[in-house]
Amino acid sequence: METLPIGKSLERIDARAKVTGRAEYGADVRLPDMLYCKGVYAAHPHAKLLAVHTDEAKRAEGVACVVTGADIPGEKMFGELYVDQYALVCDKTRFFGDVIAVVAAQTQEQADAAADLVTAEYEELPVLATPQMALASDIAINADYPNNICGNVHVRKGDIVAGFQAADVTVSGTYRTGFVEHAYIEPESVTAIPDRMRRELTVLGCAQAPYNLRLTVARMLNIPIAQVIVKPSVIGGSFGGKIESAESLAVRAGLVALITGRPAQYTLTREDSIRESYKRHPIDFDIRLGAKRDGTLCAMQVEAIGDAGAYINMSPPVMYKTATLGPGPYLISNVDYNATSVMTNTVHTGSMRGFGTPQAIFALENAMDELAEKLHLTPTELRRKNLLQNGDVSPCGHLLDFHEVSIRSVMEKAAAELEFDDKYARYTAENKDGRRIRRGVGIAVSMRGASIGADGNGFDVARAYIEVLDDGSVNVDLGLTELGQGLRTCQSQMVAEGLGVSFERICLGNTDTSRAPATGACIASRSTLLGGGALKDASIKVQAIMARALARQFGKSTDGIVFREDRVKFADIDISFGEAAKICYDLCETPIAVGTYVVPRLNWNEEKGFGEPFYTYTYSCHAAEVAVDLDTGSVDVLKMVGCHDMGRAINPAMAKGQIYGGLAMAQGMALIEDLGHSAKTSALKNLNFEDYLIPTVLDVPDCNVPILDEHHDPRSAFGGRSLGEPATEPGAGALLCAVNHALGHAGLIRELPADLDRVFAAIRSMEGEKS
Amino acid sequence: MMECREYIKVTTLEEALEALAAAQSGVKLLAGGTDVLVNAREGHPYRDMTIVDIYGIAQLCQVEEQADWIAIGAGATHAKIEQSPLIREKAGVLADACRTVGSPQIRNHATIGGNLANASPAADALAALSVLEAEVEINRLGNVRRVPLGDVIEKPYRTTLTERDLITRIFVKKAPAGTRFHFYKLGRRKALSISRMTIATLLHRDASGVITQFHMTMGATFPKPMLFADVDAMLIGKRPTRADIIAVADALSAKIPLIAGIRPSTAYKQPVCNKMVQRILNELLGGDAE
């Protein structure tokens, strides 16, 4: 009987509740006496807020209270790393998604109606709608950042000048990406419940990072941290999007709850969600690559400017990933990658699946194809020349001698599945015959650091609590959140393997910050690596406690004790795990432990921009095949392949699910997703899914293929590292390489999304050139 | 949530007419509601109105064959039209158009009457109805009249109907056997997509290859459904050559700036229209054009 749980595609523990509608999401919560909240948005994206008039709204039917920034008793601003964001604006609006007042009423309709009655007085300031405008302006959006620059990471390796001097061929140009919305199915909703005994709040709803939320609410509402209890509801997707967005809602709803003594629910409409929640950074890349005649890369120089929007949010660490992972999985001696984020009066930008790298890989991989074209090499030939291998030093200076550097195998598997080399040659030839629907293929590679990286040195930690009960069942309290990715199932599989018990014994409940020890959040593709480390540590500690009890019970040495497949064996003893658990309780031992895992300090030199930026890496390759209609500019995605070495797939079916989703997300970013940002007013035009288009089931090919190229990582407790973000990282790059191949010019289209108009304009310019 | 003054659900045509006669000023018909309920989310457009819900009235859901026409009940859903063997055979361009609407959920629920009366320029049925020379039967409190499609829609989101006018049926001309239909929809994605442009074509040739009937027009392009006699005449009576096809493409695409004016989208739509018209005609003529 084989009971080892890792590597099995076990059914998700939440699957049935979700498909039958029993799962309770944030907005499903109903409590007696509950109030409903509605925010009032700023009328101007950059203005001094002189006065907010709430009297009329307060008198409206059903209204229980109206709160403004002045009512916040504690700190007025919050933020995970940089404290600069208002939950309720106090003195100055910075973008259209700023909230100046919140109305709470008996019903949502009453709250909505009363919100229309709130008015305000502003002194308008010039609107800095783009990074270019913000850099040129002497007006500071945030006084602490006089030139509007809020983050800069500069990676340097070797001698960039010498590198280009040694190059036989260079390419250079600009690539740009747009804002991207997370587009989680469930818009944000939180419910704040005041305690009847003391100043204590329980917060339910869609909190991706519950301990961060707890801290923010504690600081802003003046409550001890222990008296803010966060219990995330079932969360309908997040992709990095329900961190700060949920925190500001929790502060506003919490304020209402404390003032009224009633539970307060705050649910965003889709329009409000898109208006106020942060996005993926648009980044402009000036990129220059140099290579030897044979294709060997010798220099890479990139100047990247990201739009941080109105609040700093995660911009500096996003720029860290852009600069450290933007150079790709290549062996290259001379690198100069400078990434800067600039504050504007547009919607803020922050965490989103990929965190600054899908944009960078898009730019790099299309520039690589330009280089290949100039060198008369195919895309795979150029990459084969330059991909990293075991023992190589990464573009940032990291000696890769601690795990299998599998990017070559990863790329070959993806290429083989798509029949890349064959199709590349075939389509290149057939497209010359004047046909109007042309096919193309593209390939893009990446390496992604697992977890936070050196900019998180010293605080990249996870904790987990394991309790064995006297019937042999196992209670696990974990603060890493289930967002729909299947985390609870995977983490349960790791506990089961760590303790040597069957999966069925594990009960990993909903996160509750009053029970589970504080942990770094489920972000940065870190939960398998970090959660696994903490669970392993807790498992070992619990096993040690159980061993001590068993030694007492049997009077025998437990040296070399083995917990495996629900049996416990030592000396000549062979008992079931359940019996062992019972013995612990009979002897009044306590088989409970908290495990901790901290990523070891990384040797990264921030000034020089060189060293070990991450602890370990996932290797990825996406390959894409498209058909482009020259008469309309429409792009039909025919097939995508995603091959990843995520170390070990804890649950292969769910790992593949991540890849399918990641490919679809990349397709949206590459081809259609567009918030309709106005470079004049900074407003977003596309605020719901009628206007903000994401791929439908008919757009995403049925024949997409996920491939797992597993090489267990010795740096991970259970061999697995990251997949969440890698799964979408190279996709947009691969798609644009494919579109540009179909059009016969690498680097022809340089801006995302490559939608109908943009592709058609590129075709016109290309055909114009010819005639 | 939709706010209204009064909501009346009727189950027969007679009840509908009675309700329309009895209501105070401010009446809104509700069919599938896929436009009405979306509109209701912005402001409170129906707060002071009586909603008369005509969805599912059996008399309004029939598809019947007549001598020269097919009579389609205004309450017929896009799914019903798309699947009707009669429409597929004798007015196939309409079935093809209805197949491109929204998603299965929308097609199963939304009606052709609603599509027409909502008068969105992007309504997908309209270009197909144009080439089928559609006429609209309107019942105003018991008085029935029948008017050409182009006279019902005035401009984007505006019809010539009063609030008490009920569309009962839409008549489309039966095409002779051997007629070729084509419906092309250009959207930003493959489902749930608002048309950027549609092109509907109806073409009939006699045994010798001479074109006897031809209509071709665009949707999501003009303020109202339009047919162009001058363009249609360019192929009728001819065995078209490559040059004829190019001439039609030039003439049709030239209507865009002429009628809709030059807009930011013209730079895209006009050349795309030109290329697609050529492609569609080449396909329908099976490469016969020299």
Ligand SMILES: Cc1cc2nc3c(=O)[nH]c(=O)nc-3n(C[C@H](O)[C@H](O)[C@H](O)COP(=O)(O)OP(=O)(O)OC[C@H]3O[C@@H](n4cnc5c(N)ncnc54)[C@H](O)[C@@H]3O)c2cc1C
């Ligand atoms: C998600 C989504 C996707 C969509 N996709 C498409 C698409 O791809 N293509 C497309 O063309 N449309 C699309 N639509 C729009 C809509 O579905 C269609 O216009 C549909 O045909 C409307 O029909 P209905 O029965 O729902 O009309 P309703 O919303 O009930 O009514 C629409 C209008 O017609 C009037 N009306 C209805 N019946 C009559 C009648 N018998 N006599 C007089 N007036 C009447 C109503 O008063 C109202 O003004 C989409 C809508 C949604 C919500």
